[in-house]
Amino acid sequence: MARNDGIDRTVARNQDLETPADVAKVQEHNEREKDSYSNQDIVPERTSLNVHFKAPTDDYVKMFEQMEQDGVISTRGLKPDAVKYGELVFDVNSAYFYNRGGYEFAKQFYADAYKAAAEIVGGEQYILSAVMHADERNRAMSEALGEDVYHYHLHVVYIPVVEKQILWSKRCKDEALRGTVKEVITQVSRSKKWESKPVLDEDGNPMLNARGKKILRSSYSVLQDDFFHFMRVAGYTDLERGERGSTEEHLTVTQFKVQAEQQRLEAVTGQVAQAEQNLEDAKADTAKQKKKLESLQKETKAAKTIALTVQDIEVMGKKATFGNNITLTPDECRTLKDYAVSSFAEKAEKIKYKQKFEQAEKSAKTWKQRYDALHEQYQELKKKAQPFLDALEIASEKVRAFINSILIRGKQTQEHEHPARKRGQDMEL
Numbered sequence: 001m002a003r004n005d006g007i008d009r010t011v012a013r014n015q016d017l018e019t020p021a022d023v024a025k026v027q028e029h030n031e032r033e034k035d036s037y038s039n040q041d042i043v044p045e046r047t048s049l050n051v052h053f054k055a056p057t058d059d060y061v062k063m064f065e066q067m068e069q070d071g072v073i074s075t076r077g078l079k080p081d082a083v084k085y086g087e088l089v090f091d092v093n094s095a096y097f098y099n100r101g102g103y104e105f106a107k108q109f110y111a112d113a114y115k116a117a118a119e120i121v122g123g124e125q126y127i128l129s130a131v132m133h134a135d136e137r138n139r140a141m142s143e144a145l146g147e148d149v150y151h152y153h154l155h156v157v158y159i160p161v162v163e164k165q166i167l168w169s170k171r172c173k174d175e176a177l178r179g180t181v182k183e184v185i186t187q188v189s190r191s192k193k194w195e196s197k198p199v200l201d202e203d204g205n206p207m208l209n210a211r212g213k214k215i216l217r218s219s220y221s222v223l224q225d226d227f228f229h230f231m232r233v234a235g236y237t238d239l240e241r242g243e244r245g246s247t248e249e250h251l252t253v254t255q256f257k258v259q260a261e262q263q264r265l266e267a268v269t270g271q272v273a274q275a276e277q278n279l280e281d282a283k284a285d286t287a288k289q290k291k292k293l294e295s296l297q298k299e300t301k302a303a304k305t306i307a308l309t310v311q312d313i314e315v316m317g318k319k320a321t322f323g324n325n326i327t328l329t330p331d332e333c334r335t336l337k338d339y340a341v342s343s344f345a346e347k348a349e350k351i352k353y354k355q356k357f358e359q360a361e362k363s364a365k366t367w368k369q370r371y372d373a374l375h376e377q378y379q380e381l382k383k384k385a386q387p388f389l390d391a392l393e394i395a396s397e398k399v400r401a402f403i404n405s406i407l408i409r410g411k412q413t414q415e416h417e418h419p420a421r422k423r424g425q426d427m428e429l
Contacts, residue, residue, distance in 0.1 A: 009242035
């Protein structure tokens with residue numbers, strides 16, 4: 001299931017094609033040989049957009065037989081029921097391509113991924129077919145986003161091979177040749193191709209567990225590392241390493257949009273709260289200054305030099321003997337000056353805090369409007385995506401239960417078929 005963390009991850013899977021029926025089934029799917037498909041997400045009108053980085057020259061089995069006849073591969077020493085075919089599937093969540101241009105970007109990405117596949121299998125000559133599917137619709141994302149979104153991925157069918165040295169036997173007449181390399185063949189071998197390898201320490205030596213045995217690392221884990229590092233080197237630095245066996249359902253875009261809207265909503269909520277706090281602070285400051293002004297007014301009225309009426313002011317001063325000038329006594333001049341300064345100071349304080357209050361109130365109103373709009377958008381998007389998120393959670397539980405039942409049956413079968421080996425393992429433990 002999608003992690004809902006907005007991170008794009010590489011996914012590399014390897015599966016064995018154990019029987020001719022498995023090979024035929026994969027060929028029908030990969031090469032789109034059927035007239036109709038049970039998978040309703042396949043859009044036949046887009047099949048022409050599928051891209052072959054290596055097209056098969058015949059059916060897969062006949063190609064294998066021809067390569068064996070030509071000496072390209074060898075089945076010497078191979079058991080009749082040995083696995084001769086494998087399939088790699090390279091993938092990234094659909095959101096990665098959706099957010100970067102879709103089809104054209106996917107073609108370039110998987111062209112580079114094909115180069116990685118050629119290195120992983122040991123050479124392009126061992127690849128039977130490599131095709132990018134562009135005709136599979138991602139139903140969940142399409143319905144959630146209201147537009148067609150496609151799941152781009154790469155199928156690579158190959159022959160697992162290793163180089164094997166054939167030595168001269170002890171029956172060789174030339175004693176000098178006995179035990180030396182007679183020839184090197186390219187042997188078909190799934191088990192040797194994907195055998196687990198020891199974990200190395202900083203000095204390149206195998207790491208040991210508490211019992212002194214080598215700690216092994218799954219080759220499928222190495223496959224994940226190889227694919228991830230190759231794509232990073234190819235320039236796709238915006239990807240993270242995925243996990244083997246991931247059941248990515250490609251709902252990352254929808255989930256990420258919901259998550260992003262939620263984060264934006266939380267951010268705006270915080271800003272609204274801050275604006276409201278600023279408003280409260282401004283109101284508190286205003287109330288505080290109002291009290292100061294009231295106190296100042298009381299002090300002014302209590303002061304004898306300032307406690308004047310209009311009539312008292314009008315009778316101040318005496319008209320000069322000559323001209324229209326008014327003369328004031330020093331005490332009268334001082335009184336008017338003090339009163340004027342106090343009055344202007346009071347008026348300035350009132351204007352200052354009135355402006356501060358109005359500005360804070362306007363800011364809070366703006367943030368409140370943005371908060372209400374984002375909250376409504378978030379609720380609509382969450383309501384739209386919820387059915388798919390619920391479906392994924394239910395599907396995940398069913399898949400987990402199914403896998404557990406398979407593992408239990410497999411364990412019971414193994415114990416039934418190999419009781420002696422189990423007893424031996426118990427004794428070793």
